[in-house]
Amino acid sequence: MRKVPLRRDKTCLNCNYSVKERYCPNCGQENTESRKSFHHIFGHFFKDFTHYDNAFWRTIYNLLFKPAALSKAYMSGKRLYYLNPIRLYIFISFITFFIISVFPNETAEIKIALNKKTTEESHFPSIDSLHIEARGIDGLTKMGVISQESNDSIKKLLKETNEINSKGIINLGYKDIDELDSLQKSGAKNIKLNSIKNYFLKKWLTVEEEHTEKEIFTKFSESFSHNFPKVLFIYMPIFALILWVFNNKKKYYYFDHAIFTLHYFSFLLIMILVLFFIDKLKPLLNTSPVLGWVHFGLKTLGILFMFYYFFPAHRLFYKDKFFLSFVKSASVYVINLLVFNVILVLFSLFTYLSLE
Structure with missing residues (x-):
């Protein structure tokens, strides 16, 4: 240039x-x-990208196929040959969640297409073309559109649905906020709630009163997906802390565990992206039984590899004997699964109560 x-x-x-x-x-x-001219900016960008690209692919190869190699290299002082662990994690996290977010929901699209096709193929008269008295379920039964047996089933289903909807998504024992406030003010002492329970119940009932179930599901899904990367990033220090508890505190500082954690979570995100693409190939691979089994095998191998990877990475980084390393890594794995599930439940609750 x-x-x-x-x-x-x-x-x-x-x-x-x-x-x-x-x-x-x-x-x-x-x-x-x-x-600068556009030519200069483009040339500079290309130069920087090719330089970054070399280090990136070298880093990705070692991250995927040489467990703990990047962490060991970084701790030994080799910090220019590979990408910085924090830059690596942020880059992979951005790419993973961005790609997942921009891909269309094929299941939803298929359902919409099928519903549209069914509607187009139906030759029943439109509701507007019927008389007022014939627009109900009984009217459709008289016209022969549905049988009497279907009539009874639909009425029963609607009755059950109305009962469920009147109680909200989860039956908390209160019809609405007014009932809760009334019981708090004039109810017996044994049924009154403390301030914390009252606050959370009121928030929950407010969400149910201000939104339909469809709106709650849509907004909850969007908010959960949007904030999940932040939860993952916040959880990493906890993961490193659990590693610190189980390993030699004189030999390894918390910083060492943090570097190992950054690399391990970067690996997990790459595997999540790989499994996502494998899942997207399902419509193509399910065209024949053999290809269907290939898809199932690839997905199974990917999940097993995600599970297996932590054990050799832990043993190679911390240099413990095989049995001791297995006990430590298994303990760390189980404890982290439990802690992460608790955090996930709390995050889901917070997301739900924060819906607007």
Whole structure:
């Protein structure tokens, strides 16, 4: 790439330091004009990308196929040959969740298409074309559109649905906020709630009163998906803390466990993305029984590899004997699963109560 001519003014635009050569000896900025041509910007971007690309693919290869190799290399001082662990995690996290979010929900699209096709193929008269008295279930039965047996089943189903909807998504024992407030003010002492329970119940009932079940499901799914990467990032220090509890505290600092955690979570995100793409191939691979088994085998191998990877990575990084390493890693794995599930439940509850 052709070098851009230097500025005549030898004062650095970034730090006002005197620049005798091309680059400022104080901050390292190139002493060129701040306004660049598109050709220069594109060339600079391509140069930076190819440099980043080499380190990136080298890092990804070692991360996937050489458990703990990146963490050991980083701790030994080799920090320019591979990507920085934090940069690596942020980049992979962004790519993974961005790709998952932009892919269409094929299941929903198939359902919509099938519903549309069914509607188009139906030749029943429209509701608007019927008389008022014939628009109900009984009217459709008289016209022969549905049988009497279906009539009874539909009425029973509607009755049960109305009973469920009147109680909300979960029956908390209160019809609405007014009933809760009334019991809190004038109810017996043994049925009154403490301030914490009253707060959460009121929030829960408020969400159910202000939204339909469909709105709750849609908003909850969107909010949960949007904030889940943050939960994962916040959980990593806890994961590192559990590693710190189970390993030699004189030999390994918390920083060491944090580096191992960053690399392990980066691996998990890559595998989640791989499994996501495998799942997207399902409609193509299910065209024949053999390809269907290939899809099932690939997905199973991916899940097993995710589970297995932690054990050799833990043993190679912490250099314990096989049996001791297995006991430690299994304990760390189980404890983290339990803790993460608790955090996930709390996060789901917080997400639900925060719906607007």
